[in-house]
Amino acid sequence: MNGRSAQYSKPIVNYLRIKKLQIFPVLKRLNFSGKLTWSAPEGHQWILFFNRGQVVYGHGGVHPTRQWYRQAQARLPEFDLSYQTLQKSLVASSTASWLDGWDYHLLHNWLSQGRLSPQALQEISTNIVADILFDVVQTPEAQYQLARQPALDSGQVPIAINEAALLPSVTDRWEAWLEGGLEAYSPNLAPVIQHPEPIRAQVSPGVYASLMQLLDGQRSLRDLAVKLGQDVFNLTQALQPYIQAGWIGLVEVADFPAPGGGDPPIADHQRPLKIACVDDSPMVCKAMGQVIRAAGYDFVPITEGAKAIPTLLAQKPDLVFLDLVMPDTNGYEICSSLRKMSRFKAVPIIILSGSDGLVDQVRARLLGATDFLSKPMEPIVILSVIRKHLALTRT
Template identity: 80%
Template sequence: MSNRTEQYPQSLAHYLRVKKLQIFSVLKRSDFSGQLVWSDPEGHKWTLFFNQGQVIYGSGGVHPIRQWYRQAQSRLPEPALSYQVLQNSLAIAPRSSWLDSWDYDLMHNWLSQGQLSPQALQEISAHVVADILFDVVQARDTQYKLIRQPALGSSEMPLYVDTPTLLLAVTELWNKWLEVGLEAYSPNLAPVIQHPEPIRAQVSPGVYASLMQLLDGQRSLRDLAAKLGQDVLNLTQALQPYLKAGWITLVEVADFPALNGPDPPIASHQRPLKIACVDDSPMVCKAMGQVIRAAGYDFLPITEGAKAIPTLLAQKPDLVFLDLVMPDTNGYEICSSLRKTSRFKDVPIVILSGNDGLVDQVRARLLGATDFLSKPMEPIVILSVIRKHLIHTRT
């Protein structure tokens, strides 16, 4: 095992960071098998898996689940990857010999069952590795170590990533990222609109509506680029004028919940966490209930707004999803009333809205809302929001 620390003077850092990638030629010449692990002072860790000098796969970083999910979702025959299906698939996937990577095991199981083509697996692997390499290059100070392991046998030969092409692409992306002044912007951050009126005055109504729907702080720049079928450089550059003006800001967004392990166990004297959904649409409550129950939580659906407050006070859920617009009441009134009670003073309240206007968000937060989620909601985003706010909650 070897350790190296790479640190450059501040004035040269953004020019010299691509030199970190020179290690690939060394590992290629030495037929290295094992793991190349980078880390930074913030505690992030990126791992690349090698076999005889060639890259097989990578994992880790700021959003290891997100970076895999967005690539797999766009290349699997069935794009709707539900959290429960993924967990069930992972539970039966055979473990590889030394690649400590649940997503690699899962994809190879799909490959063996004919659910994923070799080309799709290579594309997913290449894009995941590309994201990792860009993040490593962008990180100011990194340390790496090499963990040697036996080469894979002939019976388990993997599909390799086209490393030379990938290194060239990452280097070109980083150079362009610098050229247009994006060095300070991480593609792992999520854009959210702070001042909508100046933006409304500059774009068409259709573009404005799309921006308000998409820029809700729940999707990273990479997530948005994948969703829109755009290059992350072009997307970030398009938002750059609004970022500089302060009309849009970039915020940290949590990773999706892990698939390769259950939630921390609940002691025998503790009850499962209870999640409530107040929405006049039975379909919304049913869909959310399926996701939440499958993840091991108790679920409380409330489809009559007039009964929301007495029901919530009686049932005492640990988190509340609250629809903003209902026939007989609205989320503002319910949220404000709940915050006036001692029981719901600190309970997370997540507002649901199909409008997604900033005025609604600001008003909801002023009345005590914890978070704001746009409709329609992806199952894995629902779980991500739950775990974001309940990660330390145990009764």
């Protein structure tokens, strides 16, 4: 690290964390090709891929799919990155090398097709590796293993990451995180507003409405930073006073489902899982259906609130998306009625609403709602919520 580690003057516990990065110049001297895997006691793994001593890509951690998706989305805004499109792209191609996970394989294919520039690939790879290294540094007890692999040719690994800039950048980011008093906060946690009234009193109506929509517990701090075009440190520091006051909480959020069969829908051996959507808007049901069917689930659209309960009883879905406001009834009444039936006592019910009020959320949960999503919903968030709650019903 250009001698920086020898002059490190921070507390010894912080030095020991940063010291993990000293393995990079060692692997460079050894001309190492293969995988460097860090493992955390709780089971997470971070994998860095090296070719001839240079790191070329990374994968893993708490949110490997979110990690790839936010970087690809930020640098490829014109690409269709929907789950079903990514699935089709992977089915139509083949993998070859030890580096070729679904995530790198997509990027490499786009590069070979001329759809992705070498610079964009390098930026995506660099930012993914930077996030991985930050998480490794933040995890005190992370242990590493090395697995040698044959060196790859230039056609398989077109771009190497600039370690000379990357490693000092990770060190500076970690030091800023500590000096800002953020050590206890993981950037993989998702902020959610718990007490909106004090926040409403301090910000403009427009900012308040944006916060209520964005801080819904479905996007991690890193997701939000990329979406808003901000540095995750600056965003977290801006939210810190509200977090310390208890107005905003930080909660764990599930990873997105991985395309390419790496994370298939959880299903039993008798039938595919069935998802229902009760919403008076045919457009909402159609959009939901496209996303849900493409992920391998059965889908039941219900656009008339009055027919919701008999249809749900007949179809027996494994999860229900339920609109809060409909012309002839409302989600509160339907949710309350369903929870009184033995068949639906444990079925996840996800309330959908265009409202940003905490009162609606609290009332919905008191009546038995499992979760609460604000409209409009991103397709990959829909799949993440499905995966999260169906997994919980089977643990």
